[in-house]
Amino acid sequence: MPAYDAIIIGTGQAGSPLAGRLTDAGMKVAIVERNLFGGTCVNTGCTPTKTLVASAKTAQMARRAAEYGVVLDGPVRIDMKKVKARADAVSGASRDGIGKWLEGMANCTVFRGHARFVDRNSVRVGDDVLTAERIFVNVGGRAILPAIPGLAEVPHLTNSTIMDLDVVPEHLLILGGSYVGLEFAQIYRRFGAKVTVFEPGPRLIRREDEDISRAVADILAAEGIDVIVGAANLAVGRSGGGIVVSHDGSNGLKAVSGSHLLVATGRRPNTDDLDADKAGIALDAHGYIIVDDALRTTVDGIWALGDCNGRGAFTHTAYNDFEIVAANLLDDDPRRVTDRIPVYALYVDPPLGRVGLTETEAKKTGRRLLVSTRPMTRVSRAIEKGETQGFMKIVADADSGEILGAALLGTGCDEVVHSLIDVMYARRPYQQVRRGVHIHPTVSELLPTMLAEFRPA
Template sequence: MKFVEFKIKGMTCDHCAQTIANQFKGKEGIVNKDISYPSGSGKFEYDPEKISKDEIAGLIDSTGHYKVAGEAESEGNEKTSFDLVIIGGGSAAFSAAIKAESMGLSTLMVNDGLDFGGTCVNVGCVPSKNLIRAGETVYHASHSNFTGINPKAVDVDFAKVIQDKKKLVASLQEKKYMDVVRGFENLTMLKGWATFKDHKTIQVEGKEYKGLKFLIATGATTMIPEINGLNDVPYLTNVSLFDLEEQPKSMVVLGGGYIALEIAQAYHRLGTKVTLLQRSKNVLSKLTSDISDELLKHLRAEGMEIHTGLSFERVTEENNSIRVLAKVSGENRVFEAEKLVVATGTKPNTSQLAIENADLKLTSTGHIAVNEKMETNQSHIYAAGDVANTPAYVYTAAFEGKTAVENAFSGTDSSADYSSLPWVVFTDPQVTGAGLDETEAKYKGIPYEVSKLELKDVPRALAANDMKGFIKLIRNPETDKLLGARIVAPEGGELIHQLSMAIKYGITVNDLAESFYPYLTLGEGIKLAAITFNKDVSKLSCCAS
């Protein structure tokens, strides 16, 4: 569907408006119409496959008394009515805008807070992975897996590392976001906070904008825990941390999820003394404990100080130092550092939208509730990305933005199926997975069987003297089909897509075991883990199956 509003000359009363409306009785392709004498305009929702904008204008002109005087615009010639209004400026928003442009839809994108490009390019994926790689470079320059190689100390220019990171962010923000939409004929980009006036109108800086359809893609931000004194000290989040050009000598990181772990290890390797504090017993607490135990073993072996199962009592600032008072096994402990980083999970950005004016339903976690088509409880409003109750990844957000526009304007039934979704935590070793783990399979009542291959049994890991981690496969023993996989391994993220595809297309574990894998690749570990369901791979010769 499309939307157009025409200025109409010649109307002198409400009867004139009714006369024009009568021209469209029974006219195929007209979904909704609103002819208004006071505003001197006519608004039409129409199916472009059955009637064009020019044909609508022609029907008005054919009355002989009334004439279309162009598309309606507000004072200052600013367009205020659009086919699609996108609230947000990240991956989901840009993906939606690109799809909308290809469909010829007039689109308004309203964004504030983070720059256009959103979390990933500005304060998330790009800067964090850049600093993770910088930290890895330092680590490998000063640590060796081979006894015959004695590495020397490395010189870190921390300010230059951050400056180069900023250049990378600025370059990608321009190339992958702004340059992509530059020249779009139907896209209007507006900086400002958008709030709903009603379910078809938003307000930005006191001005009103209407949309035929809406997409909310406002992302998420750090969830700040309720700890006595926390709001009285100068804490950092990923939004502010990555721009510090003066390296902190010491840092306390609150949290045990992927953001906290990635930040902690990167800065530890760059030379900051890092202490990570976590409330729950395990880091990555949504995963099985063997993954947490394996990862913690290697992080602590690097010299990171990590404490779990804490109860936070108070945060204070004394002598330019941050002090965190916590209980560990019932005993009080004080953890002190120059900087405090809060990385305790995220919350959806909905608080400033006035979504109650649009009557939108939220989940118990505050996310906008959507179905697999990205539809909210309001049929013309969609949501995508981290603000919605869907997996919070940049690549799912982009998919959802495109899906929402397709469903909103082309009548398709595109949907998101995340049953084989791959994901990665970029620590070293990396933690990655797809599909179900054994706990989830048990909860769903699905028969399951687990094989677990330590990396010490993978020839590539042996040759590299880097045997951190394991490969775990979960299969349905009745069908031999793969239900899921979990990997802890250096560069384990490079393995997971193969297993995601196996889950998606029903490839059996036997298929994985019988396939060819180049010898001395980490990928051969997939074959060996598949064989492990039925054989002891330690008793096999190289390349045997």
């Protein structure tokens, strides 16, 4: 049995950089990958989808060219094969770069295959049994396929398999009105598909405040995307060569026919075929590996990083998991998961940048709150760009001045939000930064103005 100082299962955004740190520290490392180097982000997540977002944005701006005094002859046409080829090339370059880096890394051996635990110190990969005192699990997650009647009998796409499309669907039906579903809804609507989104809940992206949900729904509706909320008792079936989604509507059973079906109802961890029980690793009721604040599992010498631990579902949280583990193990630096502030973005156009608590969550804390809002129609940069949809909202503690959270929905707001993230990590009250002078004309320049315009919630 080949013995190593460390075994890493998975080459996602936590596993690969961890291999670099461990080998730099003089350890002999085995890293195992059963599919594609780079994990979800590189292959079916951030990298290819945001490449599609860029193509869709270009198509939309071409349609609006006349508004800017730019004359284009003829209608905008989409070459979906070229769109896909571009996304594949961007994703492939990143994947190949990670593979070459790992395979050329001194003291690192790459094993291709499915890793399963044998015991707390051993992992089987094909005919090989690898042993180490330290094992790091970075196996990621995949789409949930809900128990919807008829779903197993009809062709359907997930966030992964939709990346294989090289045609524009005639009518894309989407189950799920949250982040993944809405991004694909706008992408394919801008490519020319008719799109219908079915959300069982009372509103879209229900973890956000209601005003944000309404604003996002308005943005999508303005582009001709049909959104059905409160879609109870969903069922799926065939109709000729197409697909039908039925649901209980306000006036009885309703059905919508389409050409393609995307299931975007959530994700689950890839732990069901890991044989974690043989190592004594505890999982929660949803299959996530239970970890402490330093990402140690219930078994000494085994850590879990990335989507499989249920402590974050983003590339940036996975990378931070790597930083936390490396800091504790190699740097005598006691970093913790609870040190990080929740932050993420919804990449519809315009994007939503989110940090900290929502206004609804902040009110539940019982603190006295201050809130400041500004519509994008009052942002010079947005007006000049002709992109005035959305609004910005910041919430603070009235007594301490601590910024508790923000929701910035508008052009460039996935970048603008970082100004607030930095203030929150610095633990500085808003009073100390509201006099900052920002560059004009930008969206960020309005943040100090908003901090000076707080009102009691």
